[in-house]
Amino acid sequence: MVADSRDARAVRSAGRLNEPRPARVEANFDGTPWQVNHVPVALLREEWRVLDRWWTESPVVRRYFEVVLETGEDTVVFNDGAGGGWYTQRGA
Amino acid sequence: MIACLSIPGFELKAALRTRPSLELRPAALAQEPGGEPLIGPVTAAAEALGVRPQMRLGEALATCPKLVLVDPDPAAAEQAWEEIVRALEDAGFAVDPAAPGIAYFETRGVERLYGGLDAALRRALAAVGPQWDARIGVAGRRFAALAAATVARGGQLLVVRDEEVGNFLAPLPLSLLPLERQRSAELEALGVRRLGQLAGLPGGAVAERLGPDGRRAWGLARGGAAARVRGRRPPSELVEALEFPEAVGNELTLRRALGALVETILARPERRDRFVRKVALAARLIGGGSWRRTLTLREPSTEADRIRIALAPRLAELPAPVVELRLELVELTDPSGHQLELLAAGAEDRSRLREGLRQVRASTGTGSVCTVVEVAPWSRIPETRALFVPRDD
Numbered sequence: 001m002v003a004d005s006r007d008a009r010a011v012r013s014a015g016r017l018n019e020p021r022p023a024r025v026e027a028n029f030d031g032t033p034w035q036v037n038h039v040p041v042a043l044l045r046e047e048w049r050v051l052d053r054w055w056t057e058s059p060v061v062r063r064y065f066e067v068v069l070e071t072g073e074d075t076v077v078f079n080d081g082a083g084g085g086w087y088t089q090r091g092a
Numbered sequence: 093m094i095a096c097l098s099i100p101g102f103e104l105k106a107a108l109r110t111r112p113s114l115e116l117r118p119a120a121l122a123q124e125p126g127g128e129p130l131i132g133p134v135t136a137a138a139e140a141l142g143v144r145p146q147m148r149l150g151e152a153l154a155t156c157p158k159l160v161l162v163d164p165d166p167a168a169a170e171q172a173w174e175e176i177v178r179a180l181e182d183a184g185f186a187v188d189p190a191a192p193g194i195a196y197f198e199t200r201g202v203e204r205l206y207g208g209l210d211a212a213l214r215r216a217l218a219a220v221g222p223q224w225d226a227r228i229g230v231a232g233r234r235f236a237a238l239a240a241a242t243v244a245r246g247g248q249l250l251v252v253r254d255e256e257v258g259n260f261l262a263p264l265p266l267s268l269l270p271l272e273r274q275r276s277a278e279l280e281a282l283g284v285r286r287l288g289q290l291a292g293l294p295g296g297a298v299a300e301r302l303g304p305d306g307r308r309a310w311g312l313a314r315g316g317a318a319a320r321v322r323g324r325r326p327p328s329e330l331v332e333a334l335e336f337p338e339a340v341g342n343e344l345t346l347r348r349a350l351g352a353l354v355e356t357i358l359a360r361p362e363r364r365d366r367f368v369r370k371v372a373l374a375a376r377l378i379g380g381g382s383w384r385r386t387l388t389l390r391e392p393s394t395e396a397d398r399i400r401i402a403l404a405p406r407l408a409e410l411p412a413p414v415v416e417l418r419l420e421l422v423e424l425t426d427p428s429g430h431q432l433e434l435l436a437a438g439a440e441d442r443s444r445l446r447e448g449l450r451q452v453r454a455s456t457g458t459g460s461v462c463t464v465v466e467v468a469p470w471s472r473i474p475e476t477r478a479l480f481v482p483r484d485d
Contacts, residue, residue: 017464017478042296050472060473072299072307091474 020087025077027086033065036077036088043068050078058082064092093199093251094321095213095230097180097220098241101133101145102193105224106169107162108135110380114160118143120152122161124411132164167374167382167418174327176220183219186323194241196234196321213249222247231257235316239268239287257315262288269309275302287313330421332357339378339413346407346414347400353419354396354403363424367392370423373403376416383410392425449483458482 026035034041046066053059061081068074076092079085099105104121108114118141121132129149141156152159173192180187184205185197199212206212213228220226229240231252239261244250252260264287266276279302284290290298291313299307311317332353340346350373358368369392374384385406393399403419449461462480471477 015462015480016475017480018474020475042294043300045300052472068296068300070294070296072295072304089474091477 018089018091020078020080020089023077023086023088025079025086027079031063031079033067033077033086036067036069036075039069039071039073041067042070045074066092093209093230093232094234094237095197095199095216095228096234096237096241097195097197097216097226097228098238098244099176099193099220099224099226101135102173102224103164103166103169104133104135104162106172106192107165109168109172110165111162114162117160118156118158119160119162120145122163123149124164124166131161163381165380165382166384167376170374170384176224177324179219179221180216181323183215185216186321188321188324194238196237197323198321199230209251210249217247217249233257233316233318234321235312236261239264242268258288258291261291261313261315262286266290266309269312271305271309275306275309278302325423327422330357330360330362330424331418332360333416333418335416336414339415341410341413343407346410346417347404349417350403350407350419351396351400353417354400357419357421358394358396358399363394363421365427366424367394368399368421368423369425370421371399371403372418372420372422373406374418374420375410375414376418377410377412378415379412381412383414385409386422388423 024037025033027033032044032047044065044067046064048064050060050062050064059082062078063081064076064078066074066076075088076090077086077088078092080087101121104119107121108119115135116137118135118138120134120138120143123130123132130146131143131149131152133145134143138156138159141159143152143156143159147155149161169192173189177187177189177195180195180197184202186201188196190196197216199209202212202215203209206215209230213230216228217226225246227241227244227246227248227250229237229242229244229250229252231237231240232254236252236257240250240252243264266279266285266287268287269276269290271279279285279290284293290310293310295307295310298310302309334349334353336349340349357363368389370386370388372384372386374382376382387402387406389399389402453461459482461483463483464478465481466478467476469477
């Protein structure tokens with residue numbers, strides 16, 4: 001009997017769009033990034049904070065930065081205040 | 093090395109070929125009807141009297157009341173430019189004509205043929221002829237070569253070595269860059285007037301302030317990207333013209349004439365089953381002057397109706413009655429170069445798309461085709477605003 005080859009393939013379920021992706025960020029003493037994924041930051045455009053779901057067991061505490069890299073790329077990174085670590089995110 | 097041949101005020105010089113007496117008088121190229129009232133290139137006599145290219149028409153006439161306005165003759169300019177490019181090609185250069193009056197070519201292939209860089213460039217100038225007052229700039233990159241050609245005098249060869257590029261570009265004005273007037277004014281207001289000043293700014297800050305165009309200009313101010321010059325494909329020689337017994341301004345008649353021209357040119361055996369990629373429609377106008385529009389078809393075609401429908405709206409732009417209408421097949425594909433689209437535009441789109449998706453699902457399994465569904469577009473957390481959900485219909 002021949003097995004159904006499709007069984008072996010990944011069957012994806014609903015997923016989130018614009019999930020944060022871990023990033024390697026070097027930050028200054030004041031917490032602002034100066035390097036993202038080994039590319040130096042040329043300009044810090046904007047900074048904002050998101051505090052949400054504080055009434056749940058997994059609150060969201062993020063410090064976002066919109067930066068322009070030396071390559072001219074505009075990117076958004078955030079520092080996760082709850083779990084620690086840096087992430088890049090589209091659609092922010 | 094990359095050479096840039098430049099003929100300043102080329103359109104004016106081409107328009108004056110039939111009126112050589114005006115070359116020594118103050119004259120300027122008028123704009124095509126409908127454009128902003130700015131004058132085009134000017135003669136040396138006009139420049140000596142204070143008239144500058146791109147001046148407002150009223151200001152130019154106030155500065156020099158004797159200024160003669162020359163009607164543009166795009167068809168004559170195109171023909172003259174084609175003659176120049178062919179003369180360069182006959183001399184062995186693979187030419188990339190960037191715009192009328194500006195052409196690039198690599199010198200490496202012909203230096204040995206003519207016995208050195210200088211001799212090759214002299215040959216290029218000789219091929220163009222002295223009447224055009226051409227000059228050549230040479231550098232390792234296109235933009236630096238263009239800048240050198242802009243600075244050179246008529247008949248001069250200006251070679252900029254790689255190690256000199258930075259110092260050479262630094263004092264040149266920003267007007268050499270392909271920047272919108274508003275952007276240039278913005279830079280000028282910030283005190284940036286020279287290429288060297290722009291090149292000294294951080295690239296990220298320039299991109300932030302001026303966007304992608306500014307970033308590109310910044311790259312050019314630092315010498316530009318290294319890119320090879322590719323010689324053009326030889327243009328097609330298929331031309332059909334229809335001369336009218338008397339000038340025609342009626343659009344319906346012109347549409348019929350266009351229809352006849354399209355049918356005739358597509359039937360020419362020289363086309364040899366090749367598809368039409370780019371066409372040009374030109375007209376000789378009553379009282380001298382000419383008009384020309386080129387059009388690249390979205391998809392190469394040999395259907396007369398399609399070409400006719402694409403070109404017909406251009407007839408409404410004709411500024412005056414026409415004594416001759418010309419149709420040129422500027423670019424043709426290879427005989428087997430017609431590639432059908434995967435999904436053709438039209439009513440069957442949806443069913444073909446659905447069938448395509450069904451095949452993707454069949455080969456990759458359920459859940460592989462998804463659709464984006466907004467669930468909380470107001471959320472402050474970006475990843476909770478939308479989901480992609482498997483689509484199995």
